[in-house]
Amino acid sequence: MLGELEGTVVFRELLALFPTSWLERISSHPSSEAAEKTVTMSGFKLTSGSGRFERDANVQSSASGEPIRHTQRPMVTGSSVIAMRCVDGVVIGADTLASYGSMARFRKISRLHKATDMCVVGAGGDLSDFQQLTTMVDKETNRDYCFNDGHGLSPKAIHQYVARVMYNRRNKMDPLWNYVVIAGMQNGDDGEEAKPVLGLVDLVGTHFESEVIATGFGEYLGLPLLRKAYREDITVAEGKKVVEQIMKVLFYRDARTIDRVQIATVTKDGVDMGEPFKLETEWSYKAFVDGARAGDMSTW
Amino acid sequence: MSVLRPNASVMGLPYTAPGNAPRGFTLGEHVDPEDPLEVGNSSNPHGKPRAIGPMGRRFQPYKNNGGTVVAVSGKDYSVIASDTRLGSGYSVPSRNVSRIIKLTDKCVLASSGMQSDIAVLHKVLRIRLTQYQYAHHQEMSLTAISQMLSTMLYYRRFQPYYTFNVLGGIDAEGHGWSYSYDAIGSHEKVRAVCSGTGQNLLQPILDNQVEFRQTAPEKKPEELSLEPCVELVKDAFTSAGERDIYTGDIVELAKVTAKGVEIEKFELRSD
Amino acid sequence: MASIGTGYDLSSTTFSPDGRVFQVEYAAKAVENSGTCVGLRCTDGVVLAVEKAVISKMLVQGTLRRSHIVARHATLTVCGLISDGRVIVDHARAEAEQYKDFYGRPIPGHVLADRIAHFVHVYTLHWHVRPFGCAVLLGVADVDGPQLYLIEPSGLSYRYYACAFGKAKAAARTELEKLKLNGSDGKALISCDEGVKELAKILVKVHDESKDKDTELEMITVTDGKDGGAKLVPRKVVEEAHAAAKAFLEADDMED
Numbered sequence: 001m002l003g004e005l006e007g008t009v010v011f012r013e014l015l016a017l018f019p020t021s022w023l024e025r026i027s028s029h030p031s032s033e034a035a036e037k038t039v040t041m042s043g044f045k046l047t048s049g050s051g052r053f054e055r056d057a058n059v060q061s062s063a064s065g066e067p068i069r070h071t072q073r074p075m076v077t078g079s080s081v082i083a084m085r086c087v088d089g090v091v092i093g094a095d096t097l098a099s100y101g102s103m104a105r106f107r108k109i110s111r112l113h114k115a116t117d118m119c120v121v122g123a124g125g126d127l128s129d130f131q132q133l134t135t136m137v138d139k140e141t142n143r144d145y146c147f148n149d150g151h152g153l154s155p156k157a158i159h160q161y162v163a164r165v166m167y168n169r170r171n172k173m174d175p176l177w178n179y180v181v182i183a184g185m186q187n188g189d190d191g192e193e194a195k196p197v198l199g200l201v202d203l204v205g206t207h208f209e210s211e212v213i214a215t216g217f218g219e220y221l222g223l224p225l226l227r228k229a230y231r232e233d234i235t236v237a238e239g240k241k242v243v244e245q246i247m248k249v250l251f252y253r254d255a256r257t258i259d260r261v262q263i264a265t266v267t268k269d270g271v272d273m274g275e276p277f278k279l280e281t282e283w284s285y286k287a288f289v290d291g292a293r294a295g296d297m298s299t300w
Numbered sequence: 301m302s303v304l305r306p307n308a309s310v311m312g313l314p315y316t317a318p319g320n321a322p323r324g325f326t327l328g329e330h331v332d333p334e335d336p337l338e339v340g341n342s343s344n345p346h347g348k349p350r351a352i353g354p355m356g357r358r359f360q361p362y363k364n365n366g367g368t369v370v371a372v373s374g375k376d377y378s379v380i381a382s383d384t385r386l387g388s389g390y391s392v393p394s395r396n397v398s399r400i401i402k403l404t405d406k407c408v409l410a411s412s413g414m415q416s417d418i419a420v421l422h423k424v425l426r427i428r429l430t431q432y433q434y435a436h437h438q439e440m441s442l443t444a445i446s447q448m449l450s451t452m453l454y455y456r457r458f459q460p461y462y463t464f465n466v467l468g469g470i471d472a473e474g475h476g477w478s479y480s481y482d483a484i485g486s487h488e489k490v491r492a493v494c495s496g497t498g499q500n501l502l503q504p505i506l507d508n509q510v511e512f513r514q515t516a517p518e519k520k521p522e523e524l525s526l527e528p529c530v531e532l533v534k535d536a537f538t539s540a541g542e543r544d545i546y547t548g549d550i551v552e553l554a555k556v557t558a559k560g561v562e563i564e565k566f567e568l569r570s571d
Numbered sequence: 572m573a574s575i576g577t578g579y580d581l582s583s584t585t586f587s588p589d590g591r592v593f594q595v596e597y598a599a600k601a602v603e604n605s606g607t608c609v610g611l612r613c614t615d616g617v618v619l620a621v622e623k624a625v626i627s628k629m630l631v632q633g634t635l636r637r638s639h640i641v642a643r644h645a646t647l648t649v650c651g652l653i654s655d656g657r658v659i660v661d662h663a664r665a666e667a668e669q670y671k672d673f674y675g676r677p678i679p680g681h682v683l684a685d686r687i688a689h690f691v692h693v694y695t696l697h698w699h700v701r702p703f704g705c706a707v708l709l710g711v712a713d714v715d716g717p718q719l720y721l722i723e724p725s726g727l728s729y730r731y732y733a734c735a736f737g738k739a740k741a742a743a744r745t746e747l748e749k750l751k752l753n754g755s756d757g758k759a760l761i762s763c764d765e766g767v768k769e770l771a772k773i774l775v776k777v778h779d780e781s782k783d784k785d786t787e788l789e790m791i792t793v794t795d796g797k798d799g800g801a802k803l804v805p806r807k808v809v810e811e812a813h814a815a816a817k818a819f820l821e822a823d824d825m826e827d
Contacts, residue, residue, distance in 0.1 A: 073358065139668060146640045146664055148803060167416050170361050171459070177359075200393065204363055205416030208386060208397045219391050 074126035074177040076100050078111045079256040080218030081122045081181045082246050084226055084239045085198040085211045089267035090183040091239035092120055092198075093247055096276050097258040098127045104258065112264050114271050116141055118194070119155040119184030120264045121162070124216040125203065126177035133176055136165060155184025155266075159199040159207065167205025175203045179215035184266050194268050214246075217254040222246045236265050248279050252288075362414060362462045363388065366546025367399055368498030369410035370533055371468035372510055373476030373491055377526045378468035380478075381533050381553040382410040383568060387497075387546040395549040395570055402561050403429055404439040407469030408554040409449070412496030413483070414462035421461050424452065442469040446479045446487065453485035460484050464495035469556050476556070498540035498547045505536055530555065534566060541568035584698045594702060595695050598724035601651050601704035605737040606637075606786070608650040609747065609773055610708040611766045612719040612732050614759045616794030617710030618766035618804075619648040621737075622774045625785040633806065638791035640801040642667035644677050644713050646793045650736040651705025651724070659707055659722075662690050680711030684720035684728045692726025706736050712795040717759070732759070739777035746773045763792050767804055771812035775820055788813050 076098045083092040098106040112122040113134045121137060123130040137158060144152045153161070159182040169175050180201045185194040200215065201207040212226035229242040243263055250257045259279040265272045283289075366387035371380045386397040400410045401422045409425070411418045428448060432440045440448070446467055453461060460483045467479040480493035492510035494502040507513040509532055512521040524532070533553060540547045549570045555562045579585055580593030587593060606622045621637045638648040639660045647663060649656025666686045670678035678686075687709065695702045702724045709720040721736065722728045732752050735743030750769060754760055761769065767790055774788060790804035790812075 135672065139672075142643065142668065142671075143664075145643060145801075148640045148801075163416070163419075167420060170359075170416070173359065173361060175359055175361075202388075203359075204361060204414070205419075206363075206365065206386075206388070206393075206414075207416065207419065208394045210394045210396070213393075219393065223391070223393070 074129075076105055076127045077177075077256070078109075078124045078127055078130070078216075079254060080214060080216040080222060080247075080250055081111065081124050081179065082218050082222050082226065082243050082250075083122070083181050083183055083198055083213045084230065084234070084242060085183075085196045086234050086236045086239040087232070088196070089185065089236040089239075089265055090120075090196045090198050091236055091243050091263060091265050092122050092181060092183040093240075093243040093261055093263035094122050094124070095247060095251070095257045096260045096262055097256065099256050102255070107258060107260065108276070110262055110276070112262055112273065113137075114264075114273055115158055115182075116152055116155075116184070117270050118187075118266060119153075119158055119182065120266055120271055120273070121158065122181045122183070122264075123178045124218075125179055129176040130178050130180075133162065133165065133178065133180065137161070155182055155186050155197040155199075158182055158184070159197070159201065159209070163201045163205055163207035166201050166203060166207075170204045177203050179203070181213050181215060183264070185268060196266070217256065218246065218250055221250055221253060225249065236267055240265065244279070248281065251279055251281065364413060364462070364497075365397075365415040366497045366544075367412040368494065368496040368502065368537065368540050368544065368547045369399065369412045369464070369466045370494045370502065370506070370536060371410065371466040371478035371480075371492070372506065372524075372529055372533055373468055373470075373478045374524050374526065374529055376470065376474055376476060376558065377529070378408070378470060378476040378478060378556040379526070379529050379533050379553065380408040380410050380466065380468040380556065381537060381551055382412065382496075383537060383541070383547050384550040384552060385546065385548045386415055392549075398552060400552045400554060400563075401425070402554065402563070403445060404469070405560045406439070406471075406556060407442050407445050407467065408556055408561060409465060409467050410554075411463045411465045413464050417461040417463050421452070421463055421465075425449070428452075442467075442471045442477060445469075446489070449479075449481065450485040450487050453481060453483065457484050464499075466493050466495050468554075470558065474558060494536075496547070498537075498544045501540050501543055502536050505539075506532075526555065526557065537568060582698055583695050583702060592695065595725045598695075598702040598704050599706075602706045602724065602736060603738065603740070605651045605705070607735060607737040607739045607743055607774060607777060608637075608648050608706075608708055609735045609743055609770050610648070610710060610719045610721070610731065610733065611747070611761065611770055612710075612717050612752075612759055613761050613763045613766045615717070615796065616712045616763045616792055616799065617646070617717045617719050618763050618770055618790060618792050619646055619708050619710050620767075620770040620774060620788060620790040621648050621650070622778065622786045622788055625787050632787065633789070636789070638789050638803065640791070640803075641683070641709075642671075642677060643800045644711060644793060644795075645680070645683060646710040646791045646801045648708045648789075648791065649705050650708065652703070653705070655703045656705045656707060659687060659691065659703065659705070663687050663709075666690075677713055679713060679715060680709070680718035680720065681715075681730070683711065684709055684722060684730070688722045688726050688728035691722055691724060695724070695726060708734070708736065710791070710793045710801075712793045712799060717793075717795065735773075739779065742777040743773055746776060763794055767792070767808065768812050768815065771809070771816040772819060775813070775816040 078098055079095065081092065081094045083090065092112060094111040096108050096110060097104055098109045112120055115121045115137050121134060140161065141153055162180050162182060166176055182199045184197050186197045187194050197209065198213055199207065199209045200213045212230050214222035214226055225246050240263055247261045251259045259281055260276050261279060262276040263274045367383055367385060369382040371378065380400065382399045384396045384398055385392055386394040397415060399412060399418055400408065402408050403425060411421060429440055449465065449467060462483060464483060465481040470476050478490050478493050479487050480490055480495065481487045492506040494506055508515060510524055512519065537551045548568045551566050551568055553564050579587035583592055583594035606624055608621045610617065610619045619638055623635065623637060635653060637653055638646065641647050641660065641663045645667060647660055663683065666683060667678045691703050694700050704724065706721060706723045709722065711718045719731045720728055721731060721734050733747040735747060751760055771788060778786060788809050790809050792804055793801040
């Protein structure tokens with residue numbers, strides 16, 4: 001019986017109410033699991049015979065006495081983010097689905113966030129963690145706005161900020177379960193022309209800048225296509241088409257992607273968040289209709 | 301290092317091994333066989349896999365992003381090199397992430413392991429070196445850096461930086477030296493060393509070609525000079541790039557001499 | 572002191588026999604010595620303006636800010652001790668941030684004004700702190716339209732169509748009353764752009780040449796709409812309005 005209740009709030013509250021002698025009786029009962037020498041219950045230790053029940057020093061506790069519980073798993077999740085750095089700006093795209101396991105839970109959410117006039121942050125992974133992260137970024141940009149000294153966070157600064165937040169949280173074993181893509185235009189020093197910037201941060205703090213970025217399932221299906229399509233002189237207009245095409249491929253083959261996507265761009269004129277739109281799909285391809293018989297020789 | 305387990309799933313989702321089947325590791329994944337929450341572990345007290353959310357995975361704070369780092373030192377020089385491939389699982393998320401850092405005009409560090417830990421380690425080292433310079437009005441010596449790095453790594457003994465470092469440079473006398481570290485600060489002063497996913501492939505070559513170990517008795521050790529050394533390191537990386545899937549794309553190679561640090565780049569195969 | 576309150580003015584925790592808290596009244600005196608502050612609710616936002624004495628020729632323009640941004644939709648100017656004002660600004664920013672965090676929408680003007688007033692009031696209740704030596708004008712533009720509030724050191728807060736505080740408040744209020752502020756439907760008639768010019772005129776007019784030789788104007792607006800938000804009025808615009816106001820009044824004087 002102890003085993004089932006172990007760790008529940010109710011059980012701990014009950015324990016706190018028991019007179020010491022009761023505890024002794026529970027812990028010495030032969031059929032009870034508490035007959036083991038020591039039973040640890042999420043932050044509390046019960047030693048048999050002694051009837052004492054005390055905080056387990058090895059377990060971190062919050063100020064309220066509640067043992068700290070960390071998010072160790074993603075719940076409502078977004079899938080891929082696809083992004084490309086072009087000569088004249090950056091393109092970043094994502095579908096608008098948030099899944100709960102295999103269920104398409106929310107079909108019209110945005111996984112792209114306008115952080116500043118020159119920066120978009122997009123993410124795959126846990127949706128609530130992403131919303132927490134954007135709140136944190138917004139707080140920083142709002143403080144800068146209030147200081148009113150002409151300085152704001154550049155895309156590179158936001159990239160580094162997100163990397164530090166993610167790394168800090170993984171050190172606490174309390175990660176924000178996201179792959180975060182940062183896209184923006186970085187103002188050069190001394191009036192140099194603004195340059196496009198594209199970066200990634202993952203849930204353990206891995207961070208880098210790259211000309212093409214794809215996360216989630218897109219890392220497997222989209223990244224090779226992005227690399228193939230990339231040219232040093234590719235424009236935002238072309239990049240948008242590439243990203244849309246890749247979203248289409250992902251919709252065909254990733255069961256956690258839907259056909260409603262949002263594609264944002266950042267150019268020297270600022271952020272264009274883009275309206276979510278429905279992908280035009282084509283299901284009459286031979287391979288879709290005939291499956292394995294249409295030249296697909298694989299055995300699975 | 302890169303033992304791939306049989307039947308590894310493509311998506312990196314936990315592979316459910318039956319009972320006590322022996323398990324290897326893939327890069328970026330560290331499965332704790334003692335962990336009762338791990339799906340498929342027989343030590344799970346409830347006798348059945350515990351549901352761990354709709355995505356069915358548990359947080360792993362460490363991952364290995366691969367890469368090979370080499371340091372070879374001669375009488376008056378040191379050559380430090382690293383590739384720039386960033387690996388994660390079976391993917392290559394980026395081909396150009398630097399793992400090498402010039403610490404002073406006489407000292408260069410290259411680190412493999414987990415990219416985020418490497419970035420932080422390099423950042424903290426930068427800060428420490430700057431503070432040292434402000435306090436002492438001089439650059440930190442190679443020997444001092446080598447000791448400080450060890451101390452910094454051991455400071456995180458119980459939550460280590462997942463980094464494998466090689467340090468190279470020239471000391472106060474002008475002699476070149478390499479230092480090799482494990483993740484928690486054990487270190488050794490050597491001539492030639494290699495760490496990372498290509499370690500098993502390269503270390504014997506370096507032992508043989510730089511230190512003349514396992515050579516025929518009649519072969520006389522001779523001092524390796526800078527140019528042949530650079531060629532050796534390049535060959536070593538090209539070879540590692542052929543056989544180690546986590547090494548490739550670009551190599552950054554730093555030559556440390558009395559004149560300072562010179563960094564050159566060359567390409568490896570990127571498949 | 573001949574007043575019956577003799578001896579009752581050292582602490583804000585003790586009333587005088589006739590029911591006054593002198594420390595709070597003295598704080599209000601600190602406000603009256605301040606450079607004049609004026610605020611105006613307009614059709615599309617709120618304009619706040621202050622005059623700052625240029626105490627030295629070596630002073631850098633724009634230094635010692637008296638107008639601040641509290642949030643994207645809220646501005647604040649300080650009338651009185653400027654350093655006391657900064658404490659209020661810090662608190663107001665924290666309130667705005669906390670509200671946004673909790674409710675996910677910008678803090679409404681009346682809530683912000685109430686919370687600032689509450690904060691200021693607490694400083695009139697304890698022996699170990701002194702009341703704030705400043706009043707603040709608060710401009711907000713949100714879904715409820717533009718709003719102008721005044722919070723006094725006592726913790727009172729008022730909502731105004733237009734108001735003035737500081738050295739020449741009486742004269743400035745008279746001038747504000749002369750403006751045609753509202754239509755018959757209670758809606759504002761003056762736009763922010765016009766407001767900037769009107770307030771410049773008022774500040775120039777009520778300025779006492781004999782006391783302060785040189786002054787600098789500082790203005791801040793908060794507007795609603797797509798490109799809205801809290802913005803310091805660019806120095807060039809302020810200087811033009813200042814010069815135009817001076818020219819206008821000189822011409823006016825010539826006619827008289």
